[in-house]
Amino acid sequence: MIPDYLAEALGDVASDTSGAPADYIPELATADPDLLGAAFATVDGEVYGAGDLDVELTIQSISKPFVYALALADRGFDAVLAKVGVEPSGEAFNEISLERGSGRPLNPMINAGAITTHSLAGSQELDAGARLERVVAGLSAFAGRRLEIDDGVCASELENAHRNLAIAHMLRSHGILDEDPTAAVAGYTRQCSLLVTVRDLALMAATLANRGVNPRTGERVVPERAVRQVLSVMSTCGMYDAAGDWATQVGIPAKSGVAGGLIGALPGQIGIATYSPRLDSHGTSVRGVSLFERFSSDMGMHLMEVPPAARSAVRSNHVVGTGASAIRVLQLQGEIRFAGAERVVREAVSTVPAEAGMAIDLTMVHSLDDVARRMLREVARRVTLDGHEVVVVDPESVLPDPGEGGGVTVVDSLACLGQQEGDERRQRPR
Numbered sequence: 001m002i003p004d005y006l007a008e009a010l011g012d013v014a015s016d017t018s019g020a021p022a023d024y025i026p027e028l029a030t031a032d033p034d035l036l037g038a039a040f041a042t043v044d045g046e047v048y049g050a051g052d053l054d055v056e057l058t059i060q061s062i063s064k065p066f067v068y069a070l071a072l073a074d075r076g077f078d079a080v081l082a083k084v085g086v087e088p089s090g091e092a093f094n095e096i097s098l099e100r101g102s103g104r105p106l107n108p109m110i111n112a113g114a115i116t117t118h119s120l121a122g123s124q125e126l127d128a129g130a131r132l133e134r135v136v137a138g139l140s141a142f143a144g145r146r147l148e149i150d151d152g153v154c155a156s157e158l159e160n161a162h163r164n165l166a167i168a169h170m171l172r173s174h175g176i177l178d179e180d181p182t183a184a185v186a187g188y189t190r191q192c193s194l195l196v197t198v199r200d201l202a203l204m205a206a207t208l209a210n211r212g213v214n215p216r217t218g219e220r221v222v223p224e225r226a227v228r229q230v231l232s233v234m235s236t237c238g239m240y241d242a243a244g245d246w247a248t249q250v251g252i253p254a255k256s257g258v259a260g261g262l263i264g265a266l267p268g269q270i271g272i273a274t275y276s277p278r279l280d281s282h283g284t285s286v287r288g289v290s291l292f293e294r295f296s297s298d299m300g301m302h303l304m305e306v307p308p309a310a311r312s313a314v315r316s317n318h319v320v321g322t323g324a325s326a327i328r329v330l331q332l333q334g335e336i337r338f339a340g341a342e343r344v345v346r347e348a349v350s351t352v353p354a355e356a357g358m359a360i361d362l363t364m365v366h367s368l369d370d371v372a373r374r375m376l377r378e379v380a381r382r383v384t385l386d387g388h389e390v391v392v393v394d395p396e397s398v399l400p401d402p403g404e405g406g407g408v409t410v411v412d413s414l415a416c417l418g419q420q421e422g423d424e425r426r427q428r429p430r
């Protein structure tokens, strides 16, 4: 079903031959311009694809968000932010521009920032060779297989790297780089020359969507906090001077590369990758952009368009039993975050139960985030303070220690409540 959909989408864009492969890196101009592929990788590691899935292309700028993640993981946020900002530049990827005063590159997605983040990968003592190995090993962990450098593309770019060298020399003059600019550009160019397939790219994106854990290998590649930073920067700066258009039309954090690759990471859902070498004036794959626009609208993937989280949190609010043994049961469901928990607070606290007891049934809740946990504990505390008995039905322990030490009973199932009078509720030590 999904591969059929992907094949159909590829068929629809195949006739668009506008744009041209990058030629400022001569070797890239030799790519077959008709290559076309697309893949989805889910956060549990399933990969669906169609078209040219296993053709290798150089990763180019798609390496930037991943190396930024490695630098954050290896050096910490302060050290990285001191040298590279997070503001969209609204300029081309290879613009020779640095922040006025500090000399910091505006963000890690433009070349100035990416040359700098390359220099920040690994620990500070590493020499250029060991640092490159850290980058190759790190990107390989994102992909779930060992990636190799395309020496031909790398040499071809290095012979023509005047612009990146100019950028690196400027970085050196501002003290942002504290090494030989030529070595930094050489390392960065090798990083850009790593060979990947559309399948690899989808899995790399899925690792970001999966909070930094590769869904296939199970390896935690970078900490969650780094992933949040990377996805934020991708969504504001990933598409350079087309970032605004992309954010409104597609709404998926993304990154393009001049070899024709394009990735998007939809947090918690999937990684998407496409490949088609003809580029538009921003250096982004023409058919890749069309495919992402289509995926986003066909599958409701725009991040600013999400279903209401609160409405479904309370599945039912009803009374079981009669008279003195009547209990109000709040049956909750799904994944509860702030807005859902707020709905629960309103149902539980503002409609103070007339019944002596209240049960909060979490049987159908599969996750509570931190704030939702705190809010539910507060609900239990207040209802207890109001003189009601509170029972939490929580077979999967989604809400550890709901009474924070006292006053709340935890049971495994609602059926246990029936035996309340006999006082045989199963209490589990928590």
Ligand SMILES: NC(=O)CC[C@H](N)C(=O)O
Pocket (backbone or CB within 6 Å): 059, 060, 061, 062, 093, 094, 111, 157, 164, 189, 192, 256, 257, 258, 259, 283
């Ligand atoms: N946008 C890109 O993919 C650019 C990467 C390329 N290696 C460069 O530095 O020019």
